[in-house]
Amino acid sequence: MTTHDATVSWCVTSGDFARGSYNRAHQWEFDGGATCLAAASPHVVPPPMSDPSAIDPEEAFVAAIASCHMLWFLDIARRAGYVAATYRDHAKGQMTANEAGKLWLSRVDLRPRITWTGEGPAQQALRALHHEAHENCYIANSIRTVIEVHL
Known part of the structure; x- marks a missing residue:
């Protein structure tokens, strides 16, 4: 711990x-x-x-999700034999009201753009790498916010 x-x-x-x-x-x-x-x-x-x-706290929340996802993705891609050169994600969080009328960050959309040294993964493999990153991300596992990766 x-x-x-x-x-x-x-x-x-x-x-x-x-x-x-x-x-x-x-x-x-x-x-x-x-x-x-x-x-x-x-x-x-x-x-x-x-x-x-x-x-602000809301921006920090979105950045923490995007950062955690990126760090996991880079390690998983490396272990799969891919070499990333750059990673940029313009993540956006959406604030909505819950059932009780309280505002919360209900959704975060990740839009990662990666450049590769050499050949990068095909689209299906890329989706699988992002899925595994999401499954391992400590922040994603700690919240109920919907996180969607847009490729």
Whole structure:
């Protein structure tokens, strides 16, 4: 079993906290030393109380799914004898209301584009590699969000 640490830090820097007009910008710190500016999504909290240049939790969720899928895919493709040169995925998450009317990220669409050194897999083999990556992805196995890979 492993643990994964993140520290989230915020302090009031502007606005009126009691009236809800405070800055939502904050910082994420990870155990390896990386730090990121984060904020509420500007779709939820409009600027200037959010920071559109920062990472919001919804974007981070989509990125975590796409990143986990990619890492598994690359390893599975390597073990199958393929040599990837580049991998780019413009992933999109869709927020909808659930049965209780609460918003959630109900769907994430992955659109990976891979270039290969040498011959890449045929379409059917490529689909099988992505399916295996999805089946092994820790994040995908931890959520109920629908994840679809578009080739």
